[in-house]
Amino acid sequence: MSAADQPIYGRVALIGLGLIASSMFWGMKRAGLAGEVTGYARSQETRDTARKIGLCDQVFDSAQEAVKDADLVVLCVPVGVMGAVAKDIAPALKPGATVTDVGSVKRQVIDDVSPHLPTGVHFVPAHPLAGTEHSGPESGFAELFDNRWCLLITDAETDRTAADNLARFWRGLGSNVDEMEADHHDLVLAVTSHTPHLIAYTMVGVADDLRRVSESEVIKYSASGFRDFTRIAASDPTMWRDVFLNNKDATLEILGRFTEELFALQRAIRQGDGDHLHDYFTRTRAIRRGIIEAGQDTDAPDFGRGSAS
Amino acid sequence: MSAADQPIYGRVALIGLGLIASSMFWGMKRAGLAGEVTGYARSQETRDTARKIGLCDQVFDSAQEAVKDADLVVLCVPVGVMGAVAKDIAPALKPGATVTDVGSVKRQVIDDVSPHLPTGVHFVPAHPLAGTEHSGPESGFAELFDNRWCLLITDAETDRTAADNLARFWRGLGSNVDEMEADHHDLVLAVTSHTPHLIAYTMVGVADDLRRVSESEVIKYSASGFRDFTRIAASDPTMWRDVFLNNKDATLEILGRFTEELFALQRAIRQGDGDHLHDYFTRTRAIRRGIIEAGQDTDAPDFGRGSAS
Numbered sequence: 001m002s003a004a005d006q007p008i009y010g011r012v013a014l015i016g017l018g019l020i021a022s023s024m025f026w027g028m029k030r031a032g033l034a035g036e037v038t039g040y041a042r043s044q045e046t047r048d049t050a051r052k053i054g055l056c057d058q059v060f061d062s063a064q065e066a067v068k069d070a071d072l073v074v075l076c077v078p079v080g081v082m083g084a085v086a087k088d089i090a091p092a093l094k095p096g097a098t099v100t101d102v103g104s105v106k107r108q109v110i111d112d113v114s115p116h117l118p119t120g121v122h123f124v125p126a127h128p129l130a131g132t133e134h135s136g137p138e139s140g141f142a143e144l145f146d147n148r149w150c151l152l153i154t155d156a157e158t159d160r161t162a163a164d165n166l167a168r169f170w171r172g173l174g175s176n177v178d179e180m181e182a183d184h185h186d187l188v189l190a191v192t193s194h195t196p197h198l199i200a201y202t203m204v205g206v207a208d209d210l211r212r213v214s215e216s217e218v219i220k221y222s223a224s225g226f227r228d229f230t231r232i233a234a235s236d237p238t239m240w241r242d243v244f245l246n247n248k249d250a251t252l253e254i255l256g257r258f259t260e261e262l263f264a265l266q267r268a269i270r271q272g273d274g275d276h277l278h279d280y281f282t283r284t285r286a287i288r289r290g291i292i293e294a295g296q297d298t299d300a301p302d303f304g305r306g307s308a309s
Numbered sequence: 310m311s312a313a314d315q316p317i318y319g320r321v322a323l324i325g326l327g328l329i330a331s332s333m334f335w336g337m338k339r340a341g342l343a344g345e346v347t348g349y350a351r352s353q354e355t356r357d358t359a360r361k362i363g364l365c366d367q368v369f370d371s372a373q374e375a376v377k378d379a380d381l382v383v384l385c386v387p388v389g390v391m392g393a394v395a396k397d398i399a400p401a402l403k404p405g406a407t408v409t410d411v412g413s414v415k416r417q418v419i420d421d422v423s424p425h426l427p428t429g430v431h432f433v434p435a436h437p438l439a440g441t442e443h444s445g446p447e448s449g450f451a452e453l454f455d456n457r458w459c460l461l462i463t464d465a466e467t468d469r470t471a472a473d474n475l476a477r478f479w480r481g482l483g484s485n486v487d488e489m490e491a492d493h494h495d496l497v498l499a500v501t502s503h504t505p506h507l508i509a510y511t512m513v514g515v516a517d518d519l520r521r522v523s524e525s526e527v528i529k530y531s532a533s534g535f536r537d538f539t540r541i542a543a544s545d546p547t548m549w550r551d552v553f554l555n556n557k558d559a560t561l562e563i564l565g566r567f568t569e570e571l572f573a574l575q576r577a578i579r580q581g582d583g584d585h586l587h588d589y590f591t592r593t594r595a596i597r598r599g600i601i602e603a604g605q606d607t608d609a610p611d612f613g614r615g616s617a618s
Contacts, residue, residue, distance in 0.1 A: 080583075129530055133597070149530055178529075188526050191516050192535040199508055202571045204593040206563065207500050209570075217497050219599045220487075221438055221458055226501040228537040234597035237590035244578045244586055254515065255575050259568065261518075262511045266564055269553045274389075277553055281546035284513040288442070288543035290528045 008169050009071040010035040015063050015085055016076035017041040017050050018236075019131060020102045022140025024074065025055055027173040030142040040066035041137070042077075049137045064092035072169070075101035075113070080242035083112030090116045098122045098162045104189060104239070106153045106182040108246040122162035125153040127185065128175060129193075133234040146174035154179045190250035194243055195258060198251065200232035201240075317478050318380040319344040324372050324394055325385035326350040326359050327545075328440060329411045331449025333383065334364055336482040339451040349375035350446070351386075358446045373401035381478070384410035384422070389551035392421030399425045407431045407471045413498060413548070415462045415491040417555040431471035434462040436494065437484060438502075442543040455483035463488045499559035503552055504567060507560065509541035510549070 012034040014021040021039070028034045039056030040063045041047050050059045060066040067073045067089045077085050082101055093099065099121055103109045106125050117123050130148040132139065150170040154163050167177045180188070207218045207226065222230065244251055268276040321343040323330040330348070337343045348365030349372045350356050359368045369375040376382045376398045386394050391410055402408070408430055412418045415434050426432050439457040441448065459479040463472050476486045489497070516527045516535065531539065553560055577585040 151530070184521075188522050188530055191519060191522050192527055192531045195515075196512055196535045196538055198574060199512060199571070201590055201593050202567060202574060203505055203508060204596050205570055205589060206504075206566050208592065208596055209566070210500060210563075212493075213497050213500050215596070215599065218501055218596070221460070221497055222501045226505045228541060229505055230593075230597040232537060233590070233593040235590075237587050237594065240590050241583050241586040245581055245583055248578055248581075251578060252575065254519075255571070257515045257518070258511060259571070261514050262508070262564070262568070265507060265511060266561065269557055269560060272554055272557075274550050274554055277550040278546050280514060281510055281542070281544075281549050283517065284510050284539070284542040285546065287513050287517055287524070287527070288539040290524065 006032075007035045008033050008165055008172065011070045012037050012072045012074065013067045013070035014039045014056060014074050014076055015066060015089065016078075017046050017055060017059075017137045018076060019135050019139045019144075020128065021074065021076035022050075022055050022137050023130075023142065023144035024076070024102075024140075024173065026140055026142035027145060031172045031174075033169055033172045034072075038066045038070065046137050053138060055137055055140075063089050067092050067094075067097075069094055071097055072166070073097060073099045075099070075103070078238050078242045079103040079105050079109055079246045080238075082109045083116070086113040086116040090118060093118060093121050095120045096122075098124055098159075098166060100124050100126045100166055102126060102128055104193065104243045105247040106185045110153070110182055122159040124158060124163050124166050125182070126166065126170065127151045127153070127189070128170070128173075130175075131235070133231055135236040135239075143174065145170070148175055150175040150177050151185055152177060152179045153182050153185060155181055186247050186250045187253075190247060190254045194247055194251050195254040197232055197235065197240060198244065198255070199258070200229040203229050204233040315341075316344045317342050317474055317481065320379045321346050321381045321383065322376045322379035323348045323365060323383050323385055324375060324398065326355050326364060326368075326446045327385060328444050328448045328453075329437065330383065330385035331359075331364050331446050332439075332451065332453035333385070333411075333449075333482065335449055335451035336454060340481045340483075342478055342481045343381075347375045347379065355446050362447060364446055364449070372398050376401050376403075376406075378403055380406055381475070382406060382408045384408070384412070387547050387551045388412040388414050388418055388555045389547075391418045392425065395422040395425040399427060402427060402430050404429045405431075407433055407468075407475060409433050409435045409475055411435060411437055413502065413552045414556040415494045419462070419491055431468040433467060433472050433475050434491070435475065435479065436460045436462070436498070437479070437482075439484075440544070442540055444545040444548075452483070454479070457484055459484035459486050460494055461486060461488045462491050462494060464490055495556050495559045496562075499556060499563045503556055503560050504563040506541055506544065506549060507553065507564070508567070509538040512538050513542040 014025060017039050025037055028037055036057050039050055039059045047059050050056055063085060075082055075085055082103060099117060101109055104127060110125055114123055128145055128148060128150040130144050152163060152167060170177050323334060326348050334346055337346055345366050348359055348368045356368050359365055372394060384391055384394055391412060408426060410418055413436060419434055423432055437454055437457060437459040439453050461472060461476060479486050
């Protein structure tokens with residue numbers, strides 16, 4: 001990581017110690033991005049685990065202690081509690097510090113967090129597009145962000161030095177960095193992540209409800225299609241509840257479009273309109289090719305097989 | 310493959326030479342399941358490719374020639390043309406031969422194929438639950454069916470010797486084998502495969518339509534959730550058109566349940582009912598665990614990352 005010959009920040013505080021925070025910690029250590037990393041988690045159990053596995057140089061029993069003297073404070077808590085956490089740490093923030101977050105929704109987080117931050121503290125929201133279906137302090141690994149995108153939310157008010165340093169930091173963690181406006185971010189993510197997750201959750205729930213098909217049948221015969229849905233639907237329930245409650249408008253808009261399209265395909269099936277179906281399915285193939293060409297996935301034929309042996 | 314110390318069939322004919330047939334061929338060669346394998350594909354281009362890459366011991370220019378003297382005939386064509394192919398080959402079938410297929414829908418295939426088969430020829434429909442998003446004669450590989458399920462469709466009329474030999478054959482290809490009645494198969498697959506595919510196609514289409522989000526944004530930021538959908542939606546359009554047209558009733562039933570559930574979640578989002586969302590998301594996690602325990606997938610955290618480097 002040539003971008004980080006010296007630490008970008010003297011002290012980084014991670015508030016919340018789940019998958020993202022723990023991956024950031026190991027990534028910072030890999031690349032030498034921070035002089036020291038402090039951490040805080042609300043639950044005693046998580047703090048104990050963090051201390052046991054060496055997650056963070058120091059784990060504190062209060063968020064205020066953790067952020068003291070930090071040059072960068074990263075809020076790694078569910079979107080629904082960002083505001084409360086910001087209010088809690090505000091009095092302890094170092095003047096000139098940068099506060100960022102890793103939430104999947106940005107407009108609501110900005111509305112919730114910004115009012116609490118003192119003048120002279122720079123808020124630069126961020127969203128690393130990376131994750132696994134696992135959660136908790138032991139689920140992190142340094143490579144999580146490698147070659148993934150991290151979106152920084154900026155506008156005309158953004159402190160450029162703070163944003164540029166944060167961009168360097170995320171590149172040091174292995175990410176590609178783009179900047180985007182908050183509302184646009186929320187719409188893009190409603191399409192590429194939030195609505196697909198809701199749909200996957202729904203389909204898995206339907207399977208679970210169907211009395212005539214046993215659970216063991218669903219599980220045994222899930223090789224094709226459904227298995228990818230269960231993987232998505234295994235993600236952290238609290239995180240996803242907060243995503244939908246806090247990106248309500250964009251999610252509902254995309255859901256509306258989705259059901260409209262779905263009804264059109266449903267009608268084509270009912271009416272036996274094979275041309276409509278074939279045309280639709282042909283068109284969607286092209287998008288997949290675009291993703292492979294953009295380097296976000298490989299062409300290896302592992303659909304429905306995963307890493308199963 | 311101890312199940313196949315000697316070939317189960319003297320001659321096997323593959324009609325249609327796409328992903329499944331080519332994988333069956335390499336799998337038969339791996340395990341020595343057939344004395345000789347003949348093949349036929351409708352397109353000259355596919356036959357030329359098959360001859361070039363050594364797919365099948367002999368490739369014929371007509372289906373009738375290919376099935377002559379075959380002890381097992383495997384129909385590996387889209388579900389919508391199974392009937393026409395059966396009608397074509399019927400006069401050339403060897404007395405006592407077994408005919409099977411690999412279609413994703415079973416009731417309609419039985420209705421389409423059975424009337425054409427002469428007395429003394431045994432029809433045992435099958436459905437290997439395996440695939441990739443690739444298609445064509447060059448996409449096959451011997452390991453495709455390893456540790457996957459193959460469902461044989463049987464009832465009181467089924468010739469037991471024919472069914473038992475076919476089960477041995479599929480085990481020789483690496484599969485686990487279960488038997489099931491046709492209508493139940495179609496319902497189970499509507500849940501585990503057909504409806505999930507339709508939903509994935511729909512979501513990818515919505516993303517493609519949305520003017521305010523550019524295609525390059527969709528492609529770049531598809532790390533989470535959406536990427537799995539595009540993989541599903543890249544599957545063969547003709548095959549999937551035929552699946553939906555031929556498993557109409559079960560697909561429409563499951564789609565109806567899906568939209569009902571989706572509307573309930575949509576309402577919870579609109580009303581800010583976080584408990585409803587959290588409960589739902591928690592319940593779906595359990596199904597994922599069941600799949601991992603059933604050995605159909607691993608617990609490796611690769612969601613949204615695939616084999617990307």
